[in-house]
Structures are given as C-alpha cells and as structure tokens.
Amino acid sequence: MSTVSMRRVVVTGMGAISPLGVGAEALWQGLREGRSAIGPLQHPDAGRLRVKIAAQVPASFDPTANIDERTLIMLDRTSEFALHAAREAVTQSGLDFSQGQTGARTAVVVGTGVGGETTQDEQSKRLYGENSQRAHPLSIVRVMTNASASQISIAYGLRGPTFAVASACASANHAIIQAAQMIRYGLADVAVTGGTEACLTYGALRAWEAMRVLADDTCRPFSINRRGLVLGEGAGIFVLESMEHAQARGAVILAELAGVGMTADATDIVMPSANGSSAAMSQALADAGLAPQDVDYINAHGTGTLANDVTESRAIRLAFGAHADRLAVSSTKSMHGHALGASGALELVAVVGALRDSVVPPTANLDQADPACDLDYVPNIAREMPVRAALSNSFAFGGLNAVLALKRAP
Amino acid sequence: MTDTTQQQVFDIIAKQAKIDVTTIKPESTLKDLGIASLEAIELIFDIEEHFNITFPDQQGANFDTDTTQSLVDAVQKALDEKAAAGEGSK
Numbered sequence: 001m002s003t004v005s006m007r008r009v010v011v012t013g014m015g016a017i018s019p020l021g022v023g024a025e026a027l028w029q030g031l032r033e034g035r036s037a038i039g040p041l042q043h044p045d046a047g048r049l050r051v052k053i054a055a056q057v058p059a060s061f062d063p064t065a066n067i068d069e070r071t072l073i074m075l076d077r078t079s080e081f082a083l084h085a086a087r088e089a090v091t092q093s094g095l096d097f098s099q100g101q102t103g104a105r106t107a108v109v110v111g112t113g114v115g116g117e118t119t120q121d122e123q124s125k126r127l128y129g130e131n132s133q134r135a136h137p138l139s140i141v142r143v144m145t146n147a148s149a150s151q152i153s154i155a156y157g158l159r160g161p162t163f164a165v166a167s168a169c170a171s172a173n174h175a176i177i178q179a180a181q182m183i184r185y186g187l188a189d190v191a192v193t194g195g196t197e198a199c200l201t202y203g204a205l206r207a208w209e210a211m212r213v214l215a216d217d218t219c220r221p222f223s224i225n226r227r228g229l230v231l232g233e234g235a236g237i238f239v240l241e242s243m244e245h246a247q248a249r250g251a252v253i254l255a256e257l258a259g260v261g262m263t264a265d266a267t268d269i270v271m272p273s274a275n276g277s278s279a280a281m282s283q284a285l286a287d288a289g290l291a292p293q294d295v296d297y298i299n300a301h302g303t304g305t306l307a308n309d310v311t312e313s314r315a316i317r318l319a320f321g322a323h324a325d326r327l328a329v330s331s332t333k334s335m336h337g338h339a340l341g342a343s344g345a346l347e348l349v350a351v352v353g354a355l356r357d358s359v360v361p362p363t364a365n366l367d368q369a370d371p372a373c374d375l376d377y378v379p380n381i382a383r384e385m386p387v388r389a390a391l392s393n394s395f396a397f398g399g400l401n402a403v404l405a406l407k408r409a410p
Numbered sequence: 411m412t413d414t415t416q417q418q419v420f421d422i423i424a425k426q427a428k429i430d431v432t433t434i435k436p437e438s439t440l441k442d443l444g445i446a447s448l449e450a451i452e453l454i455f456d457i458e459e460h461f462n463i464t465f466p467d468q469q470g471a472n473f474d475t476d477t478t479q480s481l482v483d484a485v486q487k488a489l490d491e492k493a494a495a496g497e498g499s500k
Contacts, residue, residue, distance in 0.1 A: 050464075050467065210451070210455060211451060212451060212454070212467060214467070216467060268446075268447075268448075269448065270447065270448055271447060
C-alpha cells in the first residue's frame with residue numbers, strides 16, 4: 001500500500017480525565033513519576049463486592065465545571081469525562097471552529113466499550129430492583145454509545161463525520177485510527193477523537209468478578225507475582241489535523257500520528273494470539289514507513305494478566321526481531337488501571353509525553369521479573385532517553401488489535 | 411442429600427462438557443475433558459449456583475489444569491465453611 005498520496009496527520013491538542021487527576025498534564029506527570037492511582041474501590045456497594053480495588057477518577061473531578069445545566073442533564077458519566085477532556089484538547093489546539101469551514105471539516109470519533117453504563121445500571125435498578133414503572137426520560141440519550149461523540153459535536157459545532165467506535169479494550173485506538181484515516185483521505189481536515197469509559201457500576205463489577213481476571217492487590221504487568229488486571233475509568237481526547245492544516249495556522253504540533261495497524265486474531269473470544277497482535281504492529285510500522293530499529297518505545301497493552309503479558313511479549317519479538325531487545329516497553333496500566341474503551345487514549349497521552357519530553361514512563365509494581373516476559377519493561381522508574389518513534393498497543397477481548405505508530409513532532 | 415458432593419460436581423461437569431459422567435475420573439483435568447478457559451469459568455459459575463457457594467478468587471490458579479478432584483475439594487471446603495459460619499447446610 002502506498003502512503004505517498006496520503007496527507008500526514010499530527011496531534012495538536014490533548015486532554016484527559018484519569019485516575020491520576022484532571023488534565024493530560026496531571027496524567028503525564030503522574031506516569032513519569034511512576035505514581036499508581038490504584039486504590040481501595042470507592043463505591044456504595046463496595047461492602048458486598050469481592051473486587052476491592054480500582055483506579056478511579058478522583059472526587060476532585062467536578063463534572064459541572066463549565067458545563068451548562070441543560071447539557072449536564074443529558075450526560076452519563078462517560079460523556080462527562082469525554083466533554084471535559086475534549087475541552088482541554090480543543091483549548092490546547094487553539095482552533096476556532098466557527099472560522100470559515102473549520103466546523104464543517106471537523107470529524108468526531110470517540111471510542112467506548114459499553115457507553116452509558118452508569119445510566120443503564122441506574123435504570124435497571126429502578127425497573128427490576130425497585131419495581132418502578134418509569135425509566136428516566138433521558139435514559140436513551142444518556143446511554144447511547146454515540147452520546148459522547150454527539151455531545152462533543154454539539155458543544156463545538158463540529159459537523160463532519162461523527163460516530164462512535166466500539167471494540168472493547170481497543171475502542172480508543174480504533175476510534176483514533178478512523179479519525180486519522182479520514183484526515184489522510186481528505187474527508188476531514190481536523191478530528192476530535194479518543195476514548196471514554198465509566199463502567200465501574202455494581203452490575204459491571206459483578207460481571208468482571210465472575211470472569212475471575214481481577215487482581216486483589218494491584219496491577220503488576222510483566223511481574224511473575226501478577227494477580228490480574230485492575231479496572232479503571234476516564235477519557236482521553238485529542239485534536240488531530242492534517243499537517244498542512246496545522247502548519248498553515250502555525251499550530252504547535254505535539255507529535256505525528258504516522259501509521260496505524262488493525263487486525264483480528266480470529267481464534268478465541270478472550271485468549272490473545274501473538275500472531276494477530278504482531279501483525280498489527282508490523283502493519284503500523286510499514287504504514288508509518290518505520291523500520292523496527294527506528295522505534296525506541298512501545299506503550300504495551302500490558303494488562304497484568306498472564307495471558308496478555310506473555311503473549312504480548314512474544315508478539316513484540318515476532319514484529320521486531322532482534323531489535324526487541326533494544327526497545328523500552330512499559331505498561332502504564334500499572335498506574336492508571338485498565339480504562340477499557342478509554343485505555344488507548346490515556347496511553348496515547350503517555351506516548352505523546354514520551355516523544356515530547358524524551359522520558360519513557362515506567363511499568364509500576366514490577367518487582368519480580370517473569371522469565372516468560374523477556375523484554376526491557378522499564379521497571380518502576382521512568383527513563384530519560386531520546387524517543388524518536390513509538391508504538392501504542394491495544395488488544396481487545398474478541399481478538400481485536402489496534403496499534404498506533406507515532407513520531408516525534410517534525 | 412442423596413448424591414455425594416463428588417457426584418453432583420461430576421454431573422455438572424458432564425452436562426457442561428456434554429460427556430458421559432462415567433468417563434470423568436478424579437484425576438481428570440478440565441482440559442482433559444475438553445473444557446477450555448472460558449467454559450471453565452462458566453463451569454465454576456454453574457457449580458457456585460448449584461451449591462450456593464462462592465469460591466474465593468484463586469489468584470494465579472488455572473481452572474483448565476485443575477483436576478476434578480481439586481474442584482470437589484474446593485466445593486466441600488466452601489460447604490464446610492458455610493456450615494461453620496452458621497448459615498446452615500442441607
């Protein structure tokens with residue numbers, strides 16, 4: 001596939017609401033300090049749940065800040081996260097969407113695993129638990145998976161292609177890829193894109209418990225004493241634009257989104273395959289025009305489950321060959337938890353930070369190396385090193401792989 | 411109670427794996443019986459529902475490679491703990 005005719009895509013804004021706080025900088029600072037936001041689960045039903053820990057957006061997040069009352073009543077927590085992260089990203093980009101054709105030429109693509117889970121859970125409780133005859137009249141507009149994308153579109157008058165993307169834990173990366181492709185092929189000049197998730201409800205937590213994949217102490221990716229994944233929540237939203245659009249207006253470019261890779265394992269609904277994920281990484285490299293040795297850092301999917309960590313390590317070897325030994329690989333899920341449909345977006349904040357500041361965030365809680373995971377996982381302490389290019393891996397239940405390749409800002 | 415704990419557990423496994431219950435041996439692993447990871451989790455759920463017990467999270471345990479005897483033992487342990495906790499057992 002030739003990439004010659006395609007436009008280059010750059011990142012000019014980013015925003016995040018995460019367990020490490022409000023704002024992309026709060027997230028990035030926490031990650032580079034190796035600070036884990038995993039703590040005791042704060043939930044009204046925590047007493048009767050088996051899951052005891054999570055990575056939750058702190059109570060200091062005020063969803064009402066700068067959002068008018070009429071909009072607020074339309075929002076599930078999922079969309080609250082997304083709207084706040086979008087505002088930060090748009091502000092940083094400096095774009096004025098009311099200028100000329102900018103609003104009409106801007107796409108919105110937001111990934112989410114399940115959409116308005118909090119609303120769904122509340123209404124189910126009313127109907128089945130309390131035998132109420134009535135659901136809240138705004139339930140549908142809060143629950144629908146596209147609510148976040150639509151609310152961002154309405155808030156800024158963005159009238160280009162706008163939709164949601166769902167692929168479980170790869171939703172954010174799949175969404176960002178759709179947005180980038182639309183810019184590359186000229187369907188839009190700008191895109192507001194990322195992922196959002198807020199699904200720490202009683203029902204969802206019970207469902208995760210039943211799968212028996214949750215850790216009870218903390219998230220320890222690539223460490224042999226790992227005990228599973230830790231659920232998180234949050235949103236990461238980015239402004240992407242064509243390089244010429246960004247340069248023409250003198251925008252500050254944070255990084256270049258140079259290549260993308262998407263594959264399906266087509267094997268098992270939950271057990272990952274190294275072939276599928278390595279193929280996605282190889283695609284992303286080829287699409288970005290990168291040789292393996294051009295890459296310095298991989299932000300791993302790194303869930304902290306045995307199935308992921310061993311398979312992902314093998315997949316990186318398959319895709320990178322001998323250069324795998326020279327890569328810095330880290331899982332920031334050890335600090336921000338697994339935010340499912342938002343995870344790729346939170347991790348893109350880490351990747352942009354690494355490219356911009358020449359610092360690789362660590363894998364926290366890695367205190368006992370696993371012989372089956374034989375790469376350099378940057379244990380516990382961030383590393384100052386030049387990062388020319390980086391990959392960001394997201395692999396989902398369902399066997400779905402989405403990989404982003406980023407280069408330092410030109 | 412007519413059936414032993416073992417008999418009840420084996421019946422549930424046989425139903426899940428769609429095999430004759432007499433082919434299940436205490437030393438068989440779930441994997442031997444053709445029960446893959448996600449089905450093993452579902453089997454655990456069926457057993458919990460049947461006995462009204464909750465297995466503790468066996469961190470690091472791999473249900474695929476557990477023997478049926480270890481499952482029976484785990485059920486018996488959970489039943490004993492439930493009885494000891496005074497919740498009563500039938």
